[in-house]
Amino acid sequence: MRENVFSILENKSDSLISKSYNLLMLVTIFLSIVPLMFKEHLLMFTVFEYVTTAVFCMDYILRWVTADFKLGKGKASFVLYPLTIMAIVDLLCILPTFFMMNSGLKLLKIARMGRLLRVFKVIRYSKNIAILTNVMKEQREALLLVIVLATGYILFTALLMFTVEPTTFDTFFDALYWATISLTTVGYGDIFAVSTLGKLITMVSSVLGIAIVALPAGIITAGYMNEIMKNQ
Amino acid sequence: MRENVFSILENKSDSLISKSYNLLMLVTIFLSIVPLMFKEHLLMFTVFEYVTTAVFCMDYILRWVTADFKLGKGKASFVLYPLTIMAIVDLLCILPTFFMMNSGLKLLKIARMGRLLRVFKVIRYSKNIAILTNVMKEQREALLLVIVLATGYILFTALLMFTVEPTTFDTFFDALYWATISLTTVGYGDIFAVSTLGKLITMVSSVLGIAIVALPAGIITAGYMNEIMKNQ
Amino acid sequence: MRENVFSILENKSDSLISKSYNLLMLVTIFLSIVPLMFKEHLLMFTVFEYVTTAVFCMDYILRWVTADFKLGKGKASFVLYPLTIMAIVDLLCILPTFFMMNSGLKLLKIARMGRLLRVFKVIRYSKNIAILTNVMKEQREALLLVIVLATGYILFTALLMFTVEPTTFDTFFDALYWATISLTTVGYGDIFAVSTLGKLITMVSSVLGIAIVALPAGIITAGYMNEIMKNQ
Amino acid sequence: MRENVFSILENKSDSLISKSYNLLMLVTIFLSIVPLMFKEHLLMFTVFEYVTTAVFCMDYILRWVTADFKLGKGKASFVLYPLTIMAIVDLLCILPTFFMMNSGLKLLKIARMGRLLRVFKVIRYSKNIAILTNVMKEQREALLLVIVLATGYILFTALLMFTVEPTTFDTFFDALYWATISLTTVGYGDIFAVSTLGKLITMVSSVLGIAIVALPAGIITAGYMNEIMKNQ
Numbered sequence: 001m002r003e004n005v006f007s008i009l010e011n012k013s014d015s016l017i018s019k020s021y022n023l024l025m026l027v028t029i030f031l032s033i034v035p036l037m038f039k040e041h042l043l044m045f046t047v048f049e050y051v052t053t054a055v056f057c058m059d060y061i062l063r064w065v066t067a068d069f070k071l072g073k074g075k076a077s078f079v080l081y082p083l084t085i086m087a088i089v090d091l092l093c094i095l096p097t098f099f100m101m102n103s104g105l106k107l108l109k110i111a112r113m114g115r116l117l118r119v120f121k122v123i124r125y126s127k128n129i130a131i132l133t134n135v136m137k138e139q140r141e142a143l144l145l146v147i148v149l150a151t152g153y154i155l156f157t158a159l160l161m162f163t164v165e166p167t168t169f170d171t172f173f174d175a176l177y178w179a180t181i182s183l184t185t186v187g188y189g190d191i192f193a194v195s196t197l198g199k200l201i202t203m204v205s206s207v208l209g210i211a212i213v214a215l216p217a218g219i220i221t222a223g224y225m226n227e228i229m230k231n232q
Numbered sequence: 233m234r235e236n237v238f239s240i241l242e243n244k245s246d247s248l249i250s251k252s253y254n255l256l257m258l259v260t261i262f263l264s265i266v267p268l269m270f271k272e273h274l275l276m277f278t279v280f281e282y283v284t285t286a287v288f289c290m291d292y293i294l295r296w297v298t299a300d301f302k303l304g305k306g307k308a309s310f311v312l313y314p315l316t317i318m319a320i321v322d323l324l325c326i327l328p329t330f331f332m333m334n335s336g337l338k339l340l341k342i343a344r345m346g347r348l349l350r351v352f353k354v355i356r357y358s359k360n361i362a363i364l365t366n367v368m369k370e371q372r373e374a375l376l377l378v379i380v381l382a383t384g385y386i387l388f389t390a391l392l393m394f395t396v397e398p399t400t401f402d403t404f405f406d407a408l409y410w411a412t413i414s415l416t417t418v419g420y421g422d423i424f425a426v427s428t429l430g431k432l433i434t435m436v437s438s439v440l441g442i443a444i445v446a447l448p449a450g451i452i453t454a455g456y457m458n459e460i461m462k463n464q
Numbered sequence: 465m466r467e468n469v470f471s472i473l474e475n476k477s478d479s480l481i482s483k484s485y486n487l488l489m490l491v492t493i494f495l496s497i498v499p500l501m502f503k504e505h506l507l508m509f510t511v512f513e514y515v516t517t518a519v520f521c522m523d524y525i526l527r528w529v530t531a532d533f534k535l536g537k538g539k540a541s542f543v544l545y546p547l548t549i550m551a552i553v554d555l556l557c558i559l560p561t562f563f564m565m566n567s568g569l570k571l572l573k574i575a576r577m578g579r580l581l582r583v584f585k586v587i588r589y590s591k592n593i594a595i596l597t598n599v600m601k602e603q604r605e606a607l608l609l610v611i612v613l614a615t616g617y618i619l620f621t622a623l624l625m626f627t628v629e630p631t632t633f634d635t636f637f638d639a640l641y642w643a644t645i646s647l648t649t650v651g652y653g654d655i656f657a658v659s660t661l662g663k664l665i666t667m668v669s670s671v672l673g674i675a676i677v678a679l680p681a682g683i684i685t686a687g688y689m690n691e692i693m694k695n696q
Numbered sequence: 697m698r699e700n701v702f703s704i705l706e707n708k709s710d711s712l713i714s715k716s717y718n719l720l721m722l723v724t725i726f727l728s729i730v731p732l733m734f735k736e737h738l739l740m741f742t743v744f745e746y747v748t749t750a751v752f753c754m755d756y757i758l759r760w761v762t763a764d765f766k767l768g769k770g771k772a773s774f775v776l777y778p779l780t781i782m783a784i785v786d787l788l789c790i791l792p793t794f795f796m797m798n799s800g801l802k803l804l805k806i807a808r809m810g811r812l813l814r815v816f817k818v819i820r821y822s823k824n825i826a827i828l829t830n831v832m833k834e835q836r837e838a839l840l841l842v843i844v845l846a847t848g849y850i851l852f853t854a855l856l857m858f859t860v861e862p863t864t865f866d867t868f869f870d871a872l873y874w875a876t877i878s879l880t881t882v883g884y885g886d887i888f889a890v891s892t893l894g895k896l897i898t899m900v901s902s903v904l905g906i907a908i909v910a911l912p913a914g915i916i917t918a919g920y921m922n923e924i925m926k927n928q
Contacts, residue, residue, distance in 0.1 A: 036391055037404035110391055116384075129377060132447075143443075145825060150439065152812070159732055159806055172733035177431045184438040186419035187882035189653050199873045206880040207846065210909055211839075211916070213442055215828075218917035220443070221450035221685065222924055228454055268623055269636035342627060345620055361609060364679075375675075382671065409663045416670040418651035421885050445674055452675070453682035453917065460686055500855055501868035574855055580848070593841060596911075607907075614903065641895045648902040650883035677906055684907070685914035692918055 006066035009059075028055045032093070032112050053097040060090050089114045131231070135223040142219045150212050154179045157205045165198040183209040238298035241291075260287045264325070264344050285329040292322050321346045363463070367455040378447045385444060386411045389437045397430040415441040470530035473523075492519045496557070496576050517561040524554050553578045595695070599687040606683045614676050618643045621669045629662040647673040702762035705755075721811070724751045728789070728808050749793040756786050785810045827927070831919040838919075842911045849908060850875045853901045861894040879905040 008018045032052035035045035067081035068074060081087055092111040136143070154176065161168075162175035168191065169175045178191045182202065193202045240250045264284035267277035299313035300306060313319055324343040368375070386408065393400075394407035400423065401407045410423045414434065425434045472482045496516035499509035531545035532538060545551055556575040600607070618640065625632075626639035632655065633639045642655045646669065657666045704714045728748035731741035763777035764770060777783055788807040832839070850872065857864075858871035864887065865871045874887045878898065889898045 033391065036395055039398055039403075110388075110395060113388055113391065132374070132377065142828070145828065147439075156806070156809055159729065159809065163732060163806060166735060171735075173428060173431070177435060180435040180438055181419070182882055184442055185417045185649065185881045185883075186414055186438050187417075187421075187651070187877070187884045188419045188424045189421035189883075189885035190424050192884045192886050196869060199869070203873060203876040206876055206882050207843075210880055211912055214913035214916050216443055217446035217449050217681070217913050218920045220446050221453045221917045222921040224450045225454040225457060225921060226924060228458055265623065268627060271630060271635075342620070342623055345623065348616070364606070364609065379671075405660060405663070409667060412667040412670055413651070416674055417649045417881065418646055418670050419649075419653075419883070420651045420656045421653035422656050445678075448675055449678035449681050449913070452678050453685045456682045457686040457689060460690060497855065500859055503862055503867075574852070574859060577852055577855065596838070596841065611903075637892060637895070641899060644899040644902055645883070648906055649881045650878055650902050651881075651885075652883045652888040653885035654888050680907055681910035681913050684910050685917045688914045689918040689921060692922060 002066050003069060005062055006069040009063060009066065010070075024055070025059065028052045029112055029116060032056070032109070036109055049097055053094055056090065056094050060087075060094060063087070063090070131224070131227045134227055135220060138226075139219050139223040142223075143216060146212070146215045146219065149215070150183065153205075153208070153212060154183055157183070157201065160201055161193065161198060164201060165193055165195050168192075168194060168198065179205070182206060183212065185209065185213065234298050235301060237294055238301040241295060241298065242302075256287070257291065260284045261344055261348060264288070264341070268341060281329055285326055288322065288326050292319075292326060295319070295322070363456070363459045366459055367452060370458075371451050371455040374451045375448060378444070378451065381447070382415065382444050385437075385440070386415055389415070389433065392433055393425065393430060396433060397425055397427050400424075400426060400430065411437070414438060415444065417441065417445065466530050467533060469526055470533040473527060473530065474534075488519070489523065492516045493576055493580060496520070496573070500573055513561055517558055520554065520558050524551075524558060527551070527554070595688070595691045598691055599684060602690075603683050603687040607680060610676070610679045610683065613679070614647065617669075617672070617676060618647055621647070621665065624665055625657065625662060628665060629657055629659050632656075632658060632662065643669070646670060647676065649673065649677065698762050699765060701758055702765040705759060705762065706766075720751070721755065724748045725808055725811050728752070728805070732805055745793055749790055752786065752790050756783075756790060759783070759786070827920070827923045830923055831916060834922075835915050835919040838915045839912060842908070842915065845911070846879065846908050849901075849904070850879055853879070853897065856897055857889065857894060860897060861889055861891050864888075864890060864894065875901070878902060879908065881905065881909065 008015070008021050011018045011022060029052075031048045035041075035048055038045070063070070064078065064081055064087075068077040071077040071080060071084075073080065082091070089111055092114075093109075096109050158172065158175040158179040161178065162172050169178065174191060181188055181191075182205065185206075193199045240247070240253050243250045243254060261284075263280045267273075267280055270277070295302070296310065296313055296319075300309040303309040303312060303316075305312065314323070321343055324340055324346075328340045390404065390407040390411040393410065394404050401410065406423060413420055413423075414437065417438075425431045472479070472485050475482045475486060493516075495512045499505075499512055502509070527534070528542065528545055528551075532541040535541040535544060535548075537544065546555070553575055556578075557573075560573045622636065622639040622643040625642065626636050633642065638655060645652055645655075646666065649670075657663045704711070704717050707714045707718060725748075727744045731737075731744055734741070759766070760774065760777055760783075764773040767773040767776060767780075769776065778787070785807055789805075789811060792805050854868065854871040854875040857874065858868050865874065870887060877884055877887075878901065881902075889895045
């Protein structure tokens with residue numbers, strides 16, 4: 001009987017019950033997130049909160065009880081299971097309700113979106129997801145290098161600007177924020193250089209920034225082409 | 233005689249009459265859109281409205297009458313034709329005039345731009361359009377995946393921001409709007425984070441956003457290169 | 465003697481005189497543009513104006529006199545030469561001075577930057593310029609297609625927005641301006657949607673806009689790779 | 697003994713002492729930059745300043761004393777060493793402390809970030825850094841060409857805008873700043889065209905700007921793909 005429950009949870013049997021369970025979880029996740037999208041606190045939301053938490057609790061217990069099928073380590077599985085990443089995420093989804101209405105924990109509820117990953121996991125991976133994941137894996141080092149480069153560049157520009165125009169930025173963090181918003185070419189316009197030297201730094205760093213933005217695009221494209229060619 | 237009309241409508245004969253008819257339709261579409269570009273309501277525009285609607289009506293009837301040549305299903309064609317997508321678009325072009333000056337229907341008039349597609353269809357496809365269409369078709373799944381990723385990312389960032397900075401956003405929709413404008417690096421600057429935590433989320437999501445913008449670029453480039461190579 | 469002058473003008477001989485002449489022209493172009501960079505009208509600028517115009521006149525006459533070597537059509541060359549594009553640009557550089565201080569003609573002076581093209585022409589083309597020019601030529605049709613697509617998209621979005629939010633935009637031109645600034649992700653923030661429907665249109669069109677921006681990047685990259693492979 | 701010091705400095709021996717020395721330098725660089733991130737002048741920062749300068753001085757002397765191992769030119773090495781680029785950067789890191797609290801020299805302290813390059817140098821280069829460096833080297837000429845094109849384009853647009861809308865820009869530098877911020881699609885919105893002609897120029901140059909931004913992306917991607925293929 002426990003094996004049946006496990007195969008439903010993990011969508012092994014591909015049966016109607018399994019599919020219904022997945023749909024139930026999807027709806028539950030959605031209902032648990034909806035209250036976060038409103039400022040008002042409707043009575044309905046309290047109901048949502050209790051119902052969805054109950055479902056999450058049931059799911060948590062069912063998964064724990066069938067942990068030996070999942071981890072395949074006999075009795076030890078029941079001890080190890082609560083320490084796995086997905087189990088911790090599941091616990092985070094339940095906890096906020098027990099420490100009710102503590103606004104600091106409201107943020108924790110967003111962890112419920114993490115549960116969506118498990119739902120997606122169930123859907124059979126298409127060839128394209130596999131290709132994109134492969135590209136990311138193989139170009140991992142190159143992409144990391146670009147992130148290090150970009151971070152160094154943001155730090156340097158922020159430091160330069162903060163020294164040149166201390167009046168524009170309240171704290172160094174503001175300079176970092178400005179540098180990031182400029183490098184990524186978002187440019188809200190809430191903070192910008194006003195002095196001539198500051199504008200000059202902005203110009204040089206914007207132009208150089210294009211090259212840094214072009215790098216990840218180039219790496220991903222090249223990696224993607226490589227994968228396509230291999231598959232042919 | 234009906235066959236002649238059909239060959240003119242569909243530019244089968246490539247004759248002068250057929251070309252003139254296409255030009256007439258192009259001018260009619262243009263004239264029917266012009267009033268939308270002005271806030272004032274000139275008398276001339278009412279004339280435009282009646283004349284262009286008359287031409288559209290004539291075109292609609294002519295196409296309906298020759299529907300059997302188009303669909304090739306005998307008498308049934310005349311029943312099925314008004315249900316085809318292009319016939320519905322054509323009807324939408326005529327309707328607003330009959331429910332005159334109802335501003336809610338003003339929006340429907342933009343459907344007339346959809347008629348341009350038929351005019352473009354007539355122009356013989358160049359090799360390049362075929363290539364670009366092919367790229368889109370073959371990379372359809374990958375592009376869809378990127379859209380799902382981007383949507384999930386926008387939803388997540390919006391939810392996070394709305395929880396962290398409820399005072400900046402009136403509704404959750406505003407948070408979604410902010411997230412989209414930031415991810416696409418448009419950054420109007422009408423809404424932006426003001427708290428330190430909000431700015432931090434902005435920074436992280438802007439940098440990650442570049443990767444998501446780089447993905448479709450990479451996919452299209454790789455697909456396009458692939459097509460060029462096949463054609464050689 | 466006229467042949468010598470021609471070889472100097474066209475840098476055929478690669479001699480010191482020829483190089484000096486090119487340098488002289490470069491300095492003259494620079495001096496003729498400098499006054500455009502200032503709002504004040506210094507006396508020095510009037511001197512610049514007269515001196516540079518004199519040099520441009522001399523250059524114009526010299527080129528006209530040696531037109532037969534350039535065009536190689538005997539006596540007819542002298543009649544045809546003033547009608548060539550570069551000769552018209554040269555004339556536009558001189559004219560504003562003769563209709564002095566007419567601010568409407570001030571704009572014409574910018575044509576002097578067009579003369580820089582001739583100076584660049586003299587510098588021997590590197591392999592890279594040849595490759596880039598080739599890419600542009602071969603992908604000409606595809607790039608044109610993208611421009612048509614982008615223009616249609618801008619027109620459609622502008623029309624939609626102008627109908628939905630007539631209060632935000634004074635004229636249809638403003639809507640076109642907004643659509644262009646949004647599609648290119650510049651996003652100054654001087655005009656933006658305020659209604660919910662308007663914001664929704666902004667979101668959809670921003671996301672679609674990324675694909676349209678990605679197209680030229682993809683086309684250029686694919687073309688460039690193709691050229692590199694051919695050269696190997 | 698001097699040879700031992702040199703192998704520690706240059707991380708030749710890969711020993712624990714060498715690694716500790718590198719870590720010490722990393723911490724010192726970080727501590728020397730921290731005060732730049734604050735507007736307040738804490739007493740602690742003065743301590744940081746003296747301690748880090750002492751460490752930098754010691755490092756400078758140790759490197760000078762072992763210069764013959766580094767440059768391999770015997771006694772002449774000791775004369776030549778202070779003239780090498782890295783030695784000048786090292787000197788710039790120390791100097792500001794001796795001319796204490798002169799705000800003009802505060803900017804010089806940022807040179808200390810340049811020291812990070814030496815620390816990075818020590819870390820063994822990954823294959824990816826080598827590839828990226830190769831791409832940059834081989835496409836050097838093409839990238840330079842793009843920078844020349846972009847600069848010419850920025851100059852031209854700025855000149856055009858400054859002539860058309862002199863009231864929007866205080867100086868020509870402001871027009872250059874506006875053109876750069878627009879071409880790179882940052883678009884802060886602190887300066888923008890207000891006249892119809894100005895807006896028209898903005899629209900045309902934004903659309904053309906996309907092509908110029910697409911060029912470096914294309915070049916880097918093509919170069920990167922080329923490198924990947926060579927390595928296979």
